[in-house]
Amino acid sequence: MPDIRDPEPIFESRPLWRFLHPDFSFSKRQIGLLLLLVGAAGFVLLLLLDVIGMGHEGGYGPAQRAGLGFFAAVGLLGLSLIPLGESPA
Amino acid sequence: MKRVHQVLMGLAAVGLLFNVVVYGLYAANLIQFPFDYDQGEGFELVDTVMFSQFKLPYLNTEQYPFYSSNYPPVYHIIAAPFVPLFGAQYWYGRLLSFLSTLVTAGAIAYAVYRAQPHRGIALFAGLAFLSSNTVYHIGPLFRQHIFMVMFETLAVVVLAYAFPRRSWRGLLLGAILLIAAGYTKQLAAITAASILVWMFVRQPRRAFLWGLGFAAGGALIFVLLNVASSGEWWRQAIVANTGKIDPLQVFDLFKLWWHLHGFLIILAVIYVLYETYIGRWSLYTIWFLAAAGLGGAASGTWGGGDSYFSTSIAALCLLSGIAAARFVNQGWTFTPRWSKPIERFLQNQRVHAVVLIVIPLLYLGYARATLKMPTDGPVFGPLAQILGVNATYEGRFFDSATYDVGGYAHIGHMVTPQDTAAGWQIVDLMRQTEGLVLSEEAGFVLAAGRQVITNPTQLKNLETAGLFKGTELIEMLENREFGLLVMRGQLYPSEVLRAMGTHYDWTDTILMNGFEYQIWYPKSATRSRDGLPHTQP
Numbered sequence: 001m002p003d004i005r006d007p008e009p010i011f012e013s014r015p016l017w018r019f020l021h022p023d024f025s026f027s028k029r030q031i032g033l034l035l036l037l038v039g040a041a042g043f044v045l046l047l048l049l050d051v052i053g054m055g056h057e058g059g060y061g062p063a064q065r066a067g068l069g070f071f072a073a074v075g076l077l078g079l080s081l082i083p084l085g086e087s088p089a
Numbered sequence: 090m091k092r093v094h095q096v097l098m099g100l101a102a103v104g105l106l107f108n109v110v111v112y113g114l115y116a117a118n119l120i121q122f123p124f125d126y127d128q129g130e131g132f133e134l135v136d137t138v139m140f141s142q143f144k145l146p147y148l149n150t151e152q153y154p155f156y157s158s159n160y161p162p163v164y165h166i167i168a169a170p171f172v173p174l175f176g177a178q179y180w181y182g183r184l185l186s187f188l189s190t191l192v193t194a195g196a197i198a199y200a201v202y203r204a205q206p207h208r209g210i211a212l213f214a215g216l217a218f219l220s221s222n223t224v225y226h227i228g229p230l231f232r233q234h235i236f237m238v239m240f241e242t243l244a245v246v247v248l249a250y251a252f253p254r255r256s257w258r259g260l261l262l263g264a265i266l267l268i269a270a271g272y273t274k275q276l277a278a279i280t281a282a283s284i285l286v287w288m289f290v291r292q293p294r295r296a297f298l299w300g301l302g303f304a305a306g307g308a309l310i311f312v313l314l315n316v317a318s319s320g321e322w323w324r325q326a327i328v329a330n331t332g333k334i335d336p337l338q339v340f341d342l343f344k345l346w347w348h349l350h351g352f353l354i355i356l357a358v359i360y361v362l363y364e365t366y367i368g369r370w371s372l373y374t375i376w377f378l379a380a381a382g383l384g385g386a387a388s389g390t391w392g393g394g395d396s397y398f399s400t401s402i403a404a405l406c407l408l409s410g411i412a413a414a415r416f417v418n419q420g421w422t423f424t425p426r427w428s429k430p431i432e433r434f435l436q437n438q439r440v441h442a443v444v445l446i447v448i449p450l451l452y453l454g455y456a457r458a459t460l461k462m463p464t465d466g467p468v469f470g471p472l473a474q475i476l477g478v479n480a481t482y483e484g485r486f487f488d489s490a491t492y493d494v495g496g497y498a499h500i501g502h503m504v505t506p507q508d509t510a511a512g513w514q515i516v517d518l519m520r521q522t523e524g525l526v527l528s529e530e531a532g533f534v535l536a537a538g539r540q541v542i543t544n545p546t547q548l549k550n551l552e553t554a555g556l557f558k559g560t561e562l563i564e565m566l567e568n569r570e571f572g573l574l575v576m577r578g579q580l581y582p583s584e585v586l587r588a589m590g591t592h593y594d595w596t597d598t599i600l601m602n603g604f605e606y607q608i609w610y611p612k613s614a615t616r617s618r619d620g621l622p623h624t625q626p
Contacts, residue, residue: 025290026291077365081366087369
């Protein structure tokens with residue numbers, strides 16, 4: 001009886017190993033999630049900049065506002081990619 | 090309808106070719122000019138001369154002659170073999186830069202044709218790059234920026250095919266081209282980052298391995314340069330090059346970028362949306378987004394400006410070219426089920442007939458938006474009247490971009506024999522001067538056969554980074570050891586300018602290329618406007 005086991009089952013069961021597979025490629029859903037995470041984290045960090053005392057002056061400056069806009073756009077782009085599922089990014 | 094399409098394509102070709110002819114004339118005119126046209130060219134020539142003598146230009150600016158370069162070496166090394174043959178001249182550096190824009194345009198046309206075969210559109214994409222006002226400005230200058238754009242474009246075009254095909258030769262060539270871009274100008278880091286991001290999305294493991302090899306190669310050169318320059322490479326070319334960004338300048342330059350390139354930006358954005366939601370991201374898309382976003386943001390630094398958009402313009406021409414060719418060829422692929430109605434819409438014959446009219450009109454509109462031309466002379470004078478364009482510079486040159494935007498280069502007009510004569514007038518003043526001379530542009534000093542002392546913009550960079558003391562230079566100014574100062578933009582650090590203002594007098598102004606060159610003499614032996622020296626207390 002020949003051995004008909006999946007030759008690389010580990011890549012399917014564990015996301016980290018799958019990620020390191022030579023043929024792994026990000027899907028639109030995965031990139032969407034990644035961008036949503038980056039956008040949300042960046043947006044929150046910029047909002048908190050003054051609270052944690054890293055802002056040079058009070059209020060939101062033009063660079064900070066541009067940054068907030070950028071991260072919001074990144075997050076929204078990520079959100080829009082999630083429904084596109086497993087098609088390659 | 091095909092006939093109308095052909096006529097419009099012909100008109101678009103005429104429009105783009107006209108812009109390229111003007112670019113060629115401007116380059117031919119500038120290549121013969123023996124002085125700085127753009128401030129900083131002369132210092133790049135000094136770097137080239139130093140490399141030709143096997144010397145590094147990364148030096149301690151606190152010691153006489155207070156000179157250092159802040160640019161990586163590749164462009165100057167390539168130009169260096171010309172120095173022993175022709176001396177310290179501008180023409181070969183300008184010619185190299187001009188030729189590099191032709192190579193970039195060729196690479197863009199090739200990439201468009203390879204992605205979606207359409208000879209006319211591929212040609213338009215290459216011509217569109219040469220037609221851009223930004224490329225026009227800096228293309229024929231003795232500056233390294235546009236040479237970096239050539240290496241970046243070649244690296245991107247090579248890697249876009251080599252990485253998916255796992256061609257190790259292609260990957261190696263791409264890495265070499267990318268390292269060459271980075272060691273031509275530091276701004277190529279944006280292109281390197283976009284390549285790594287794209288590789289990471291495609292195949293993270295291979296991206297990591299390739300990135301490791303690429304970083305090791307780049308780091309090795311970095312360490313060698315730093316050791317050979319006793320750490321000055323790090324101080325002068327890296328630390329001193331980090332300036333603050335002026336948000337208003339960035340906003341204005343983005344507005345201008347849109348105003349000039351909007352017709353093609355529309356096509357490029359359509360292509361980006363297509364790849365994001367229907368196809369898959371190509372390297373060109375990631376490159377375009379990174380170059381436009383990060384390069385555009387960096388344009389707001391002191392010493393930045395519209396030239397920082399030139400990489401994004403290369404990417405824009407490439408991406409819009411592929412989009413245009415796909416529209417004309419009906420070469421789009423719609424795999425997801427939800428996108429099938431778009432496919433049916435584009436395949437509709439009436440819609441395609443409209444597309445065949447709109448695409449050449451976009452290129453025609455772009456040719457008009459980027460129009461710049463002389464408005465005088467037997468050919469261009471009447472032509473300007475026919476086209477209805479009025480001069481925007483000194484009654485003899487039209488530039489479709491406004492000069493009112495901060496960071497937009499105030500260049501592009503042809504130089505005249507009067508400009509050359511004015512340059513030689515400054516050189517004569519230097520030759521008549523006993524002792525040292527200090528100039529904000531190195532060209533006069535080189536022509537006068539004097540030693541080039543300091544690089545004002547680099548001193549300013551160092552001051553901004555908190556690395557400038559200038560004790561010895563200020564002491565020399567206070568002792569009035571310089572017999573003559575030539576100023577154009579007061580680019581020195583504030584303490585140096587204060588010492589100049591205290592111990593020297595501005596006596597004359599010489600006009601060259603529309604800029605005022607101020608002639609300053611030491612107070613003890615100031616010359617009056619009649620040329621006779623007089624003494625001040």
